[in-house]
Amino acid sequence: MRVRVPPPAPLLFFRKVLREGKIDSYMIKGRWIGEATMKIIHTPREMQKTAQQIRREGKTISFVPTMGCLHEGHLSLIQIAHEKAAVVAASIFVNPAQFGPNEDLEGYPRDFEHDEQLCRETGVDLLFYPTPENMYLEEHSVWVNEESLSNVLCGTSRPGHFRGVCTVVAKLLNIVLPDFMVLGEKDAQQLRVLRRMVRDLNFPVAVVSGPTVREADGLAMSSRNKYLSPAERAEAVCLFRALETARELFSAGERSADRIRGAMRAVIEKTSGRVDYIELVDNETLEPVQIMRKPVLAALAVRFSGARLIDNIVLQ
């Protein structure tokens, strides 16, 4: 059975019934998804040529950069990408440059076959899957540095991380040549750093963000959730609970950042998680706030034995 879906389509639902064999394929924007139309591209050169050809044909491209190990959070970004442009490109690249020497580059979860299947099912047109050697030539010596927003929150615990993120995304933008780049709000600081990079380096792309997708209990979806033991997985909802606590206090009129942070910390300290940071910062400049007058980003990072998790909400 084939089903025509008017955009914006509930891709996640159709992906599910496609997988369950209830339908064979579905149509969105005149294209049948579920058929073997996705192109997998391995080299920057071929990806760039393909993108240039698509642009010459007058088509728009939207792009979802990922590190693979895709979950519903990524798929929701792919859905947004479909709504924005005619051609949807995604990349899967575990970027060595954004991992510190003591971080989890080697152990970072990888499952390309699963990712490929998900991309096919959600109608990705171009899947860019390069090797580290193709992305970073041996004598690579050029880096993109954001020097303001990168210096707080995760930038403190992960020196060099945002340099790696900015550099690889600058490269990906030049390779994929998208009109739209779709990023998740779960990585709140990354989103703001990359918006700044796009603005300050004048990349001809519009940055679009998608809301954090959560498990039933509220835990933000993340590839790193796989690292958690069952007991830690149960405790990991504490990040969401701490943010909910912040939201409740804020809604009740509390404007002292210290008091809200204190309440958040109390939530985390009931678990085995160790606080990496709990911060209330200006939503635009990421500077610490004391009294919350403008929109504030409440963000935290918590280390469990298996993984360091992050989450955030905007209070306004």
Added chain:
Amino acid sequence: MRVRVPPPAPLLFFRKVLREGKIDSYMIKGRWIGEATMKIIHTPREMQKTAQQIRREGKTISFVPTMGCLHEGHLSLIQIAHEKAAVVAASIFVNPAQFGPNEDLEGYPRDFEHDEQLCRETGVDLLFYPTPENMYLEEHSVWVNEESLSNVLCGTSRPGHFRGVCTVVAKLLNIVLPDFMVLGEKDAQQLRVLRRMVRDLNFPVAVVSGPTVREADGLAMSSRNKYLSPAERAEAVCLFRALETARELFSAGERSADRIRGAMRAVIEKTSGRVDYIELVDNETLEPVQIMRKPVLAALAVRFSGARLIDNIVLQ
């Protein structure tokens, strides 16, 4: 009188007779030059939109970035640009980010009317002439760093210079969206640093270089030559003479970098110029060489009271 010129046309000659009133306009690649077709664009946004429109029409763009105060060296790059693409864009922007705190940003020569005239006469289609405020927003915080080739030669005497160059050229590439960028070989290190940036960040542009244009006595053309007193102008040919000395020794079989550097230094030391550096480096990696087996870049910088001058040749 109108004259049709087959490409590649000797633009400099036709510009001259145009100015002298011997002809009214000349045609190159189907377009009459000398007529009021050049568009001057002041904002990054309008420039980017214009470039996107040109690309949608399937036309190619070549781009000559300059700091203005144009001379025959720049015009020779514009001529190369004509040979490469349908649309020729040039920029005039004295980039504050590439000047050190004690350098000549304020005093750098500027003459927009003269530059505009030269661009019209050489058939530039788009002249991008932004303000510093439009190029660098108040909270600008993103920089492009080349961390290998930038650390020698001019990078030593001008800390931060190549960071400023890379950042502004990354911005200009994203604003002008050219297929070809034409750079002068006189700024040999800049050429190599920018080639590296284009390669490492995967910019979709081909870098083309044009040979150094010299005055009758051999002095490399430079906007900074204007700073020289008449006596210094006469002495300034010493850079070229030192390079000629290097070439003669190399041609005669000399392969010791030390001996060639010594002979070059002797040429400079006969003048009032003070050696900033005299280096023989690998033409690709810019690493110092002792015995010259592969192509070598001979480069020097000399300070006169009015200006610091640079020049170079490749020995192979």
